[in-house]
Amino acid sequence: MTKVKICGLSRPEDIEAVNAYGADYAGIVFFEKSKRNVSYEKAEMLIKELKKNPKIQSVAVCVSPSQDEVGKFNDMGFDLIQIHGAIPADCQSDGGLALWQAVNIAGSTEENADELFVQSSNIRGYVVDGAEYGSGKTFGWEAEEQTFVFPEKLKIQNRQFILAGGLNIENVQNGIRMLHPDVVDVSSGVERNGVKDADLIRKFISAVKHC
Numbered sequence: 681m682t683k684v685k686i687c688g689l690s691r692p693e694d695i696e697a698v699n700a701y702g703a704d705y706a707g708i709v710f711f712e713k714s715k716r717n718v719s720y721e722k723a724e725m726l727i728k729e730l731k732k733n734p735k736i737q738s739v740a741v742c743v744s745p746s747q748d749e750v751g752k753f754n755d756m757g758f759d760l761i762q763i764h765g766a767i768p769a770d771c772q773s774d775g776g777l778a779l780w781q782a783v784n785i786a787g788s789t790e791e792n793a794d795e796l797f798v799q800s801s802n803i804r805g806y807v808v809d810g811a812e813y814g815s816g817k818t819f820g821w822e823a824e825e826q827t828f829v830f831p832e833k834l835k836i837q838n839r840q841f842i843l844a845g846g847l848n849i850e851n852v853q854n855g856i857r858m859l860h861p862d863v864v865d866v867s868s869g870v871e872r873n874g875v876k877d878a879d880l881i882r883k884f885i886s887a888v889k890h891c
């Protein structure tokens with residue numbers, strides 16, 4: 681069954697919602713330019729709440745972090761670190777921290793698909809996202825003429841394929857049927873007036889579980 685990541689959690693009530701409705705992964709964003717950015721202090725409080733539910737894996741979401749930052753996320757107790765942009769060389773090692781590499785793409789990039797995905801055994805999955813992080817826009821998978829071969833390639837490598845970018849309650853079932861991701865990842869699509877909306881989170885998770 682496809683798993684669900686709800687990303688960009690910033691308030692205790694967001695944690696309550698992901699607990700109540702059965703998300704598999706919960707993401708907290710560390711990126712100063714993002715409206716979803718949280719401080720380390722706030723994140724410590726949120727992660728404490730998340731840890732009460734062992735069924736949810738916590739994900740630190742960041743952009744081109746330093747090695748020290750990655751170490752800090754690990755010390756905070758995150759289960760996974762989702763890295764957009766550059767991955768520090770020292771973090772690409774066998775037996776290293778569990779990472780998801782996030783690849784931001786626009787339209788078909790099949791020609792250079794192989795170059796996009798970093799090969800290192802501590803990369804557990806690839807988040808294939810729209811061109812801009814957290815923008816609520818897809819990378820164009822829904823266009824009929826598009827065919828993407830990378831989901832199959834990722835599966836052959838035995839890594840998770842996480843579909844992200846512009847998912848919402850209207851399109852998520854279509855995305856699952858077309859691309860067969862292991863995980864679907866949403867942020868903007870479960871927000872109302874700039875904050876997470878518990879009812880949209882409930883509907884999104886229900887749509888995935890009934891697909």
Ligand SMILES: O=C(O)c1ccccc1N[C@@H]1O[C@H](COP(=O)(O)O)[C@@H](O)[C@H]1O
Nearest residue numbers: 687714813814815816845846866867868
């Ligand atoms: O949400 C952000 O602001 C953000 C900032 C920096 C890196 C990633 C960010 N979000 C990630 O974007 C995808 C999809 O988001 P959306 O559903 O299109 O809004 C998701 O992986 C978020 O973790």
